[in-house]
Amino acid sequence: MTSELVLQGVVGGLLMGLVYALIAAGLSLIFGLMEIVNFAHGEMLMLAMFASFWTWALWGLDPLLSLPLTAGLLAALGWATYRGLVRFILDAPMLAQIFATFGLAVFLRSGAQALWGADFHLVKAPLVEGRLVAGGVFVGLPQLVASGGALLAFGLLYLFITRTETGLALQATAQDRQAASLMGIDTQRMFALGWAVGGACVGVAGGLLTTFFYVFPEVGAPFALLAYVAVALGGFGNVPATLAGGVVVGLVEVLGGLLFDPSLKLIGVFGLYLVVVLWRPQGLFGRF
Amino acid sequence: MARGRLALGVALLAAALLFPAFVTLPYPRDVLIRIFLFATLAQAWNILAGYCGQISLGHAIFFGTGAYTSGVFVARDVASPWAAMLVGALLAVVLSQVVGAPVFRLRGHYFAIATIAVGEIVHILAVNWDFIGAARGLYIPIKRPDSLVNFQFHQSKAVYYYIVLGLLLLGLGVTRLIERSRLGYYFRAVREEQDAAASLGVPVARTKRVAFAISAALTAACGTFYAQYLLFIDPESVLPLSLSILICLVAVLGGVGTLWGPLVGAVVLIPLGEVTRIYLGGTGKALDLVIYGALIMIVSVVQPAGLVGIARRFRRAA
């Protein structure tokens, strides 16, 4: 194995890792707020990708330009998911909690397939294309833009939850629902907001991915699986740490493929999940 | 009341037993075989998840264990598929204990996602394992003549029907037995409140292991049946995450933690898939799942005990 190959892998893993981190951030935020895992997270990502694909196919709008639209749409979907489904199962048995969002995942995925078929779609002639060569390492420009965009969105999310009053109220709700509600915070609103923000995160991630990734009904699930691992690494509910979690997942995925066989690369990632939750259920970075 | 129910049960069983004698068309029989197969799989899952509260989302690994054991046994002439059913079940039990030992320390969502991770790891390994045919899959050579020993019946597939009906009855019988024994109470106590159960002397870890072992063995037996029935298996048909999920969904729709829930779920779901496929063609394959997903959401919100729970509620109201 040459050092260029490794370097190439590291750069690629890092770039993808930032996108994973953004997907995982929404998941972690929702879990931190109400201890519910959104098993439809991957399908929300898939819908975001279809949304940006169709705005391109129908109106010729590049996925990068339609980002605000995609983010808004997914925020609305997240909000609707909370209002229409999740709020009824907040205190339900674990089984109902898991299968409510599981049912949603099945519904969205097969719905997409029924509506648009199982075919793969790709945005042709995107705004940004081509690649960059630096020090013997090739970097696809769409990938570079996507990870830059993901990092930017992550930064905005971080500023939102740590610097704005609403964000602080979100954090307070996550830490202690009852205390927050005694302080006059409308926790129902915070929960809905959490889902909307989580939706917006996958909306942005989906839009960015569409610039270089195939769009099809099953596209979301593998991303969601990687996001679960990233969330576990960061510690369920610890949003800032998912940045590190996502990057680690991206690196492990690529390096696993280099060290072993590319078809085995995900074993490293899932193995990592098992090791982390068994050894440190609170995640590598923290707060539980 | 009790007598009426018994009569209904006997009538249903008689109808099930006589069905192949009256209906010799292959298609309806095939649908029933799949209903029984999924009812048994869902029952196996129900024992672990519904009664004992350990929500496994990776049950396909046990199905695959049973399927591949018989595939390898027959393809390499090791022994009869019946021996494979036993060995497969045994291997599944071993696998469940190996997986369970660390994973049972996790609770709730952590456990569920860990079982997905294990399921995916096994799936990927199978895709890359040449001995069992890797991604190409494994053809089970046709053996003639038809015989019970060979577990292959090409003249009349009715025998498959009776074998899977036997598996279903086994699943129902085992569940009934559990419900009416100390083990069943322990399962439910562990599901409801682990610490309280431990404080009353319930050996929590061992109880979970027993549930996992029973569930895995029954699932593996179904896997062996599937391999012998279709005579071709590959990782995409016996090990995918989507199979694990389908198993859970059948049970959840029918009613988890109930004796009849898994059968009810399979009776509703499998034909639903058939009907939409017949009337809507290719896209119908997805449309049945659209309806299914919606039903699962509704069931989760309205009545976690599924269709059986809803029926009970009506009966109580009536």
Place this chain on the structure above:
Amino acid sequence: MSLLEIAGVTKRFGGLVANRDVSFTVAPGELVGVIGPNGAGKSTLFDVVTGFQRPDAGTVHLDGEDITRRRPDEISRRGVARTFQKLRPFTGMTALENVMVGAFQKTSHVADARDIARRALASVGLGDKADAHAQGLSTGQRKRLELARALATAPRLLLLDEVTGGVDQATVPGLIRLVRDLHAGGLALVVIEHNMRVIMEISQRIVALQLGQVIADAPPADIVRDRRVIDAYLGESWRA
């Protein structure tokens, strides 16, 4: 010989010391009260004794046997039962089924367990609630249910975490009578209780904890005169 012997138990959570070098004993048939302000380490001590927490130092002996590193179910099978401060009924099961789980410790037959459970329910005054779902019971009834569940294991030692906490005033006397009856029947009890009048009345001995340490271990009459207990816990009103 003492039934329960706690010797030098220390339990830390990160930087917080929940129990620091706690030692005391309980004789067979004795009723010991444990008092202390919130955060004094009372419930942690119960968790250590019943195997839910491993102490960082020290030992717990039951009837001379070291049970320090035993699992909760093993300790339960050796005759130590407990209730939890935060009630933990099996909500999806009926009251009878709840209690049967405990009863199965002495029998593996469902019919026998049912008999034991019925008796235990009757003994706590819930005989008529056998078929009610645990979900539908009031807090007071749930306390009794939890007690019945523990009693169905036929313990030698019963640890009660907050007998009267969260229960309406009207049901307090009934619960107290129940505890007294159990004690009169020869059962050894360790009782955590916030209601000072209650604990003074029923205990033969009182152990006072503060910041994880034992600051007094004496009969009730002496406890109320103990300088440190008064300063730490009882406050002015008791300085008569």
